[in-house]
Amino acid sequence: MTQVYLLDSDHLCSLLREALSWSENVSSLMVSALNGSILAYAYRDTTPSIKDMRTQSTTMTAAYTVASEDVLVFEAQNMGAISVIAPVADHLLLAVTGPEPKQKKALQNGLGQSQEHGQMANGIDAHTEEEGREENDNHEEDSDTQKIREDLEAVSQELASVLREELAVMKWPDDM
Template sequence: MSQVCLLDSDRLSALLRDALPWSDNISSLMVSATNGSILAYAYRDTTPSIKDMRTQSTTMTAAYTVASEDILVFEAQNTGAISVITPIADHILLAVTGPEPKKPKSVQNGHLEDAEHASVGTEESHEEEGQTDEDEGHHQIRTDLEVVSQELARVLREELSKLKWPEEI
């Protein structure tokens, strides 16, 4: 019985922490069961409350289950952050999540509070440039999430394949 290791969450969390620096566009990594149970996680910044993590896990696993895709690219409605959700074993998912999008400039008295928009006649071109930069940034984040998801899923699948399951005892 001492050889049985169903899931070493510390080892999985260590693998996630090691993978977090692979891209600056990754804000969190989470391994969860398809019932929403959190198995391992790593966050770039402050770790949220357990309630927030459970909400994140449940939301993403529910979205994955409903979509029934091999790999799901999911944008959270509450934060706007993009996640790539990938199965790594039966009933176990990996979620690679990017940063929340930057808040739009605030509007006061009908004008944007931004010095670069103060010039007359240039506001429209700055908005178009800003939109293009935002689209390119969004595309780069998604690409980074997908690349990290694929590579980390491969690493985690190898790790999980080494574990002994109850039916093998």
């Protein structure tokens, strides 16, 4: 039994903290069991409350178990952030999460900019320079979202590979 290793949460957390530097688009990394138990985590900014982390872990593991995909790209409704969820071992998942999206400011009268500029002026659509800028902003947001997704997928693949290698050298009770 001297060859049995347990998951070293300190080592696992240091691997995750190190992996945060791989891409500025990664805001958090989490390793969870399929039952939602948090085994290790790293956050770029302040660490959320344990309740928020549990909600994040439970939401992601539930989404993964419902999906029939090997790797799941998922947008959490509670945060709006994109996550890539990948298995690293039996019953262990890695979640790589990007930044929360920037919220568009609503106007004081409650109408969004697109609603305000879509009004008719003398029977002709009122197209302004701001509408053109808004369309460019939407296009930039789409390309930003695509870049974030690609970064998250790349970090997920690389980190999942590292974690799988580490777990492969461990002795499990079944191996005894």
